[in-house]
Amino acid sequence: MITIDDRSAVPIFEQIKSGLRGLVARGLLKQGDQVPAIRNLAETLLVNPNTIARAYRELILEGFLESRRGEGNYISSNAHSCANSGVSRAKEQLRESIRLSRRSGLSWKEIHVAVQETKEEESR
Amino acid sequence: MITIDDRSAVPIFEQIKSGLRGLVARGLLKQGDQVPAIRNLAETLLVNPNTIARAYRELILEGFLESRRGEGNYISSNAHSCANSGVSRAKEQLRESIRLSRRSGLSWKEIHVAVQETKEEESR
Amino acid sequence: MITIDDRSAVPIFEQIKSGLRGLVARGLLKQGDQVPAIRNLAETLLVNPNTIARAYRELILEGFLESRRGEGNYISSNAHSCANSGVSRAKEQLRESIRLSRRSGLSWKEIHVAVQETKEEESR
């Protein structure tokens, strides 16, 4: 359910963090749900377990996850608000990318086209 | 004519590279034009000369700039195609950011809003 | 395994690049092998880490090396072809030096002697 792009400039642990927040924002994961065990997810995503551990650790600090010792990690009760603030952060990052593409010479028309194309790509 | 954002995750030398490519793509700089001297631009942008030198060096490797010994750096004859490929690269990066923001839970509507807001911000 | 000549007119980072390409061309380094860590090699060759970093960075751009985040740099799968094109480049540069020495007045006999002497020097 989470997609990793290792060629991306965005750190893998960030991709995991925003991936999980996105799942909550979209309602695919709810308060109290258990998230996959570190080793499990590492195997699934073909990623170093340390990287997963770091993502979880930061999500715990953030109050998005709760760790129950010996049991696993669970979506916390205030995960929703974390997810929402994650969404606004994502929006701000997107705006920065848009500004950057402008400086590289893209016209607004091209930017709209890019949005459209990505939308169609996704619905396939 | 080039804008630098020190807070951006995108390295400064990359911002300079795409800035120059953008200037050519928008027709503000043409084949044969001289680009600012390294130390000059460094002073203008409040950036270390080494950083400018690195941007220029990579643009030369790319064939976008030509260096004439002891004279300076000039927009090369095939800079236009480099600029265009730079534009498509920028477009591809934008699409990646859009995908990423989707994974973080942004709706298509929110993405359109972000584009709109950035547009208005720029025209101010 | 790489030799640096600080008195040479050839920049150190270029010597490192051709040194590595040479190691692959001679089969002493193979696809998938890890190259020394930047700080490591810097210490061994008594050279500034930045200089090594530059050589590695350019070899990555060239497709000769692959960098795995936080892990290190590795000989890429198509390093062999890069090494070969490096060898032809070296050959072309040698021919240019020969032409230059001709223009400086060396006879072909003297050139053969120079080759012979360098050969003997190396085998010592």
Add this chain to the structure above:
Amino acid sequence: MITIDDRSAVPIFEQIKSGLRGLVARGLLKQGDQVPAIRNLAETLLVNPNTIARAYRELILEGFLESRRGEGNYISSNAHSCANSGVSRAKEQLRESIRLSRRSGLSWKEIHVAVQETKEEESR
């Protein structure tokens, strides 16, 4: 009679210096002969006059040329020995290039082939 390669890493003024020394070494220019006027040679070789001036200046310091004020520059009486020392310097440079090509992975056979090919190229 002198060939310039502006793409070469060897500075143009050095190419001119060794070119002149080569002409003497090969007997095409003798003691007392006048060398071309700076502006003249600059025009012929499509080179900045400053560059010619620098080459001449250094050849004068070296004792290879003599300047007679208002008249021009002439091959000096001990030009021959300068030319000879130039030849040995050229030989040493050639040997360094050979060592460099070795480090880039060239075999001795390939080096001999390169010499042979350059020879044939010249006789055409």
Add this chain to the structure above:
DNA sequence: GTGGTCTAGACCACC
């Protein structure tokens, strides 16, 4: 005046 190389060392990020 121009660019090119190198050093030194700081700081940040990822694994």
Add this chain to the structure above:
DNA sequence: GTGGTCTAGACCACG
């Protein structure tokens, strides 16, 4: 542990 970026400043070479 790894690499990446940036700054500061020195030094050299070409035109």
